[in-house]
Amino acid sequence: MAGQLKLGGSKGEIKAVPILDMQKDGQGFKPIFDVFEEIFDNVRDFPVAIICIAGPFRKGKSFLLNLLAHYLIENQSSTWFKKGDTQPAKVFEWKGGVERNTVGIHITNKPFILETSDKKKVAVFLMDTQGMFDTKTTTKDCSTIFALSTLLSSVQIYNLTDQIHENDLQQFEVLPYYH
Ligand SMILES: Nc1nc2c(ncn2[C@@H]2O[C@H](COP(=O)(O)OP(=O)(O)OP(=O)(O)O)[C@@H](O)[C@H]2O)c(=O)[nH]1
Ligand SMILES: [Mg+2]
Numbered sequence: 001m002a003g004q005l006k007l008g009g010s011k012g013e014i015k016a017v018p019i020l021d022m023q024k025d026g027q028g029f030k031p032i033f034d035v036f037e038e039i040f041d042n043v044r045d046f047p048v049a050i051i052c053i054a055g056p057f058r059k060g061k062s063f064l065l066n067l068l069a070h071y072l073i074e075n076q077s078s079t080w081f082k083k084g085d086t087q088p089a090k091v092f093e094w095k096g097g098v099e100r101n102t103v104g105i106h107i108t109n110k111p112f113i114l115e116t117s118d119k120k121k122v123a124v125f126l127m128d129t130q131g132m133f134d135t136k137t138t139t140k141d142c143s144t145i146f147a148l149s150t151l152l153s154s155v156q157i158y159n160l161t162d163q164i165h166e167n168d169l170q171q172f173e174v175l176p177y178y179h
Contacts, residue, residue: 014069016092016128020105020148029104029144043111043123050107050125052153054146057131061159062094062102065126072112072124092128100134105149127153132171139174146175 019036020029040048051068053061066088067081073089074080081088091108095101111123129149132142150156160168 014073014089014091014108014110016106016126017109018104018106020145022103028141039107039109039125046111046113046121046123048111048123048125049154050127050152051155051157052127052129052149053157053159054129054149055132055157055159057100057134057137058098059131059159059161060094061131062092062128063088064157064159065092065128066090066094069108069126072114072126091126100131100136102128102130105129105145105152143175 017035017039019032019039021032022028023030053065055061069091070085070089071080092106093101106128108126111125114122114124116122127149130137130141130145132145
């Protein structure tokens, strides 16, 4: 993604759709190829950039993606979060509590067509991932989510709260070996 992106927007209602789902028996994942193909078929003529958030469960990944989506839906306006707004756009499902919410990998069904500083159009998608390291998610599943989202994304944000601790960094050493 060259240069700084400028104004652009997405026509029609935008929502997140799963491209990787958990198997019915809860053992591993299955890709949803038809959704994948349909989404990217529409942007054959554009370079594509995927902005992804990964990281531990229950830290606000989906919430942060909704804030990003809200900002892009409002065309990156300086007044993008208006006075009356109490919540960000509902593109990705998010909730409070201690139970994990997002399962698999989800991506926006439509791109935000943005423009780089050298006037090239880019189709930008936002991508959400299942939270890692909760008791229901095996290390192999964490590794699958992390590896796939790293491979698919142009920019990957690793979402942590507070400071970065040594054990956060150690998790990067372990993840690749379980795939
Ligand atoms: N105070 C505060 N709360 C936040 C922030 N980001 C998220 N939350 C809260 O954290 C909770 C979890 O948000 P989600 O976005 O569903 O978290 P998640 O990381 O996607 O969770 P999983 O999908 O289960 O991994 C919600 O109650 C949010 O309101 C933040 O920046 N500040
Ligand atoms: Mg989530």
